[in-house]
Structure formats: structure tokens, C-alpha cells
Amino acid sequence: MAKGEYLGEFEHFVLLTILRLGDGAYGAMIRAEIERVTGRSPVIGAVHATLERLERKGLVSSWTGEPTAARGGKAKRHFKIEADGLSALKNARKALERLHAGVSLRNATV
Amino acid sequence: MSPPALAQALVAAVTPTNDYEFVSGDLHEEYLRIMYLSGAKVANRWYWAQVLLSIPSLLSYSRSNKSALRHIGVALIALIVLAAMVGVVLVIDTVFQADPIPSWVWFCVNWTDALIFGAILARLVRTDGVRVAFSAALFLVLCFVTPAVAGNPHSQAPLLAWILLWGVIPAMCIGAGLYQAIRCRIDSVN
Numbered sequence: 393m394a395k396g397e398y399l400g401e402f403e404h405f406v407l408l409t410i411l412r413l414g415d416g417a418y419g420a421m422i423r424a425e426i427e428r429v430t431g432r433s434p435v436i437g438a439v440h441a442t443l444e445r446l447e448r449k450g451l452v453s454s455w456t457g458e459p460t461a462a463r464g465g466k467a468k469r470h471f472k473i474e475a476d477g478l479s480a481l482k483n484a485r486k487a488l489e490r491l492h493a494g495v496s497l498r499n500a501t502v
Numbered sequence: 503m504s505p506p507a508l509a510q511a512l513v514a515a516v517t518p519t520n521d522y523e524f525v526s527g528d529l530h531e532e533y534l535r536i537m538y539l540s541g542a543k544v545a546n547r548w549y550w551a552q553v554l555l556s557i558p559s560l561l562s563y564s565r566s567n568k569s570a571l572r573h574i575g576v577a578l579i580a581l582i583v584l585a586a587m588v589g590v591v592l593v594i595d596t597v598f599q600a601d602p603i604p605s606w607v608w609f610c611v612n613w614t615d616a617l618i619f620g621a622i623l624a625r626l627v628r629t630d631g632v633r634v635a636f637s638a639a640l641f642l643v644l645c646f647v648t649p650a651v652a653g654n655p656h657s658q659a660p661l662l663a664w665i666l667l668w669g670v671i672p673a674m675c676i677g678a679g680l681y682q683a684i685r686c687r688i689d690s691v692n
Contacts, residue, residue, distance in 0.1 A: 418524075418528065419524060419525070419528040420527075420528035420529075420531045420532050423528070423532070424532070435551075435552050435555040435556045435559065436525060436528050436529055436532075436552050436556055437525070437552075437555070437556025437557065437558075437559035437560040438556065438559045440521060440524070440525055440528075440559070440560070440563075441559040441560065441562060441563045444521070444563050445563070459527075462530075462531055462534060463527035463528075463530050463531045464504065464526070464527065464530040466523045466524070466526055466527030466530065467523055467524065467527060468524060468527060468528075469521075469524040
């Protein structure tokens, strides 16, 4: 994998969240899920900027939904993970597992 | 109930045109949820925090497939327009140095200047004019504010001067927005 193909931490979060939520995840839903699961509270702008970057890399794809009254008559942009996105997640997980192998955090001291 | 109008205008100014509907829709949806759970005051505070903290992220990307060269071109145009804008103000300042003009005239001159240059910038960049005008105006204001604050932490600049300076941002955005609205109207007539 070239340097630019590695996932950043927040890209990793967003991709995993889309996978958790299934096809049709959208900005507000992704933001709320990241907040609920990790306790980290990202801003909506960061979520959209990351989604745009992931789409440009071909890791996710998007389509436009119908406008709803609950959104002030505005449409949603839905996202789904692509095959490249799934393999990027697998590679990231393998890399983390290799790094963690043989390291015991329980006995670690600083 | 709807989110604060000024914050919504800020979202419209900084979001790429193609993404505005989705970003503002997402914010609106969460705003309503928080309002029902915690009340309008908490929801308004949440909305403002989201918008202000999102500005760097929203300004940093664009969905259109424009080359890096075009982005550099837009940045150069913005800088030239800003230099022209500062130049006009300096010329007026020099002309009226001997006989100081009243502050309200000074406000009109500066903000009209910003309005016109906002429209010129929107004409030059063609797409995302308000967004580019916002970035350019913010850059200009920070160019003045940063040295003033860094040089003197207890800066005693009069309040009117700060209002005059920060007012350049909405004035340039309004200029760019007006140009875009007029162009849309002309295009729809044709």
C-alpha cells in the first residue's frame, strides 16, 4: 500500500461506522453513531469533508435521497461502503493486530 | 422552529454549493432532535458550535473535479482582488487625510467597497462565489487583526474600528451572493 492509501484515524472511524449502520448511512446518522459509540463528538463539517475524501478515493459511494420535512425540506446524501473500502478496513485491522501481537497493555508501565 | 438565521447564512457561505443541501439538512435534523430533548437554548448553542467549528473543514474541500492549478488561480484572483480593495481604501484615506470624513461615511465607503469586490470575485471565480468571498474576506481581516493583537495584547483599537473591519466579511459575502442571485435571474430569463 502506498503512503496515501492508508486510512487516517477519523477516516477509519467513518468507514467502520458506515459498515455498522449499513447501506444508506448519511452525515447526521454517522456523526451521532460515532458520538454514541466512541464518546468523541465530531463536527458535521469534518464528517462531510471525510466522506468526500473517502468517496474520491473510491472507498465509499453515494446517492441522493428524498427531501423530508424533518430536515427542513432538504435531501440526504446516503453512503455505502465499496469493495475497496472493505479491503482498506481489513488491511488496517491486520496492521493493528500485527502491531498489538506480543504486546501486553495490562503489564505495560510508563 | 428553525435554527438561528445568521448561523444558517454562515453554513450557506462556507459550504461547497453541491453539498449545501446535505450539510444544512443534517444540521437541521440534529437541531430539531436536540430542541425536543433539551430546549431551544441548548439547540441554538449546539448549532452555533457545530457551524463555527465546521468552518475550516467545510472550506477545505470541494466536490467538483477542479485541478490544483484552478485552485491556485482562484487563490491568486482572490489575492489580487483583496489587494485592489485595500488599495482603494488607502487612496480614499490619503485623499481625505487633511479633512477627516465622518465615521458613518467611512463605514459606507468601506462596506460598499467590500460589497463591490465581493461581486467582482464571484464574477471571476464563477462557482462557489460566496464561499470564495468568505475565505478571502476572512483572510483579509485576519491579516489586520493578527498583527494588531500579537503586537499589543491589550490592543485599544476603538470598537468602531473592529466593527468596520469584521463587517467586511458579511459585506463581501452579500456582494458575491447578490451577484450570484442576479446572474441566476438573468440565466433563468434567457
